[in-house]
Amino acid sequence: MRNALLELINVEAGYGVFRVLHDVSLRVDKGEIVALVGPNGAGKTTTLKTIVGLTNLFKGEIMFEGSRINDVPTYNRIKKGLALVPEGRGIFAPLTVLENLYLGAYHEEARQKLSDSLEMVFTIFPKLKERKNQIAGTLSGGESQMLAIGRALMSRPKILLLDEPSLGLAPKIVSELFQIFKGLNEEWKVTLLLVEQHVKNSLEISHRAYVMESGKIVLEGESSALVNDERLRKAYLII
Numbered sequence: 001m002r003n004a005l006l007e008l009i010n011v012e013a014g015y016g017v018f019r020v021l022h023d024v025s026l027r028v029d030k031g032e033i034v035a036l037v038g039p040n041g042a043g044k045t046t047t048l049k050t051i052v053g054l055t056n057l058f059k060g061e062i063m064f065e066g067s068r069i070n071d072v073p074t075y076n077r078i079k080k081g082l083a084l085v086p087e088g089r090g091i092f093a094p095l096t097v098l099e100n101l102y103l104g105a106y107h108e109e110a111r112q113k114l115s116d117s118l119e120m121v122f123t124i125f126p127k128l129k130e131r132k133n134q135i136a137g138t139l140s141g142g143e144s145q146m147l148a149i150g151r152a153l154m155s156r157p158k159i160l161l162l163d164e165p166s167l168g169l170a171p172k173i174v175s176e177l178f179q180i181f182k183g184l185n186e187e188w189k190v191t192l193l194l195v196e197q198h199v200k201n202s203l204e205i206s207h208r209a210y211v212m213e214s215g216k217i218v219l220e221g222e223s224s225a226l227v228n229d230e231r232l233r234k235a236y237l238i239i
């Protein structure tokens with residue numbers, strides 16, 4: 001049965017008076033991995049920013065756990081269980097790994113679960129445990145990405161919004177990361193909305209996917225079916 005955790009209904013949003021998203025509707029059910037793919041400038045980042053309240057919303061509804069959150073400020077959306085791992089990661093370079101993780105658990109409820117959450121993050125990313133006292137700015141690209149995800153997990157999100165987590169990483173690390181996403185979803189029951197350029201990998205680990213072009217959803221469906229979609233194969237050279 002359908003169990004929508006997050007839903008965008010006919011959303012128009014952008015920056016200032018400039019509209020980027022046109023009539024965007026998408027849904028992420030509890031327990032799903034949903035991929036959002038599309039070319040550069042399609043509006044993928046804008047969609048994630050809109051979900052956490054960092055753009056101008058002109059029209060439409062954003063629903064989370066059945067409630068309209070259009071007017072809920074960003075920090076309260078985080079409190080409700082939305083977490084964004086932004087493009088470029090946004091970790092605090094001069095702080096240690098551990099300090100960065102603590103910063104992820106800043107709201108009251110997350111703080112109460114701090115030691116539990118830390119154990120969870122270190123189980124998922126043993127590398128971060130080994131390097132907990134290292135200055136974050138000296139981590140490798142893959143490790144920085146793990147830290148950014150780990151920090152988001154410290155807020156105990158109900159849904160994790162990931163913006164191109166594999167950007168700039170070596171192919172081997174990219175595959176590792178995708179396996180981690182699968183594990184996060186299957187073992188730790190984290191719902192994921194994943195924006196990615198690696199279309200094939202994304203379709204392989206996701207349940208459903210949306211394709212966005214010029215601020216519009218142009219294709220959607222079960223990922224297993226989209227892998228074989230002729231338009232998608234042509235556009236993204238999936239072999």
Ligand SMILES: Nc1ncnc2c1ncn2[C@@H]1O[C@H](COP(=O)(O)OP(=O)(O)OP(=O)(O)O)[C@@H](O)[C@H]1O
Pocket residue numbers: 015018020038039040041042043044045046047
């Ligand atoms: N802060 C901003 N102010 C004005 N326009 C913006 C802003 N951020 C993005 N845009 C514009 O919105 C459109 C969509 O950008 P967005 O970053 O959402 O695309 P994207 O799908 O994430 O692309 P990419 O794959 O390159 O990350 C682009 O035309 C971009 O120039």
Ligand SMILES: [Mg+2]
Pocket residue numbers: 044045046087163164
């Ligand atoms: Mg982007």
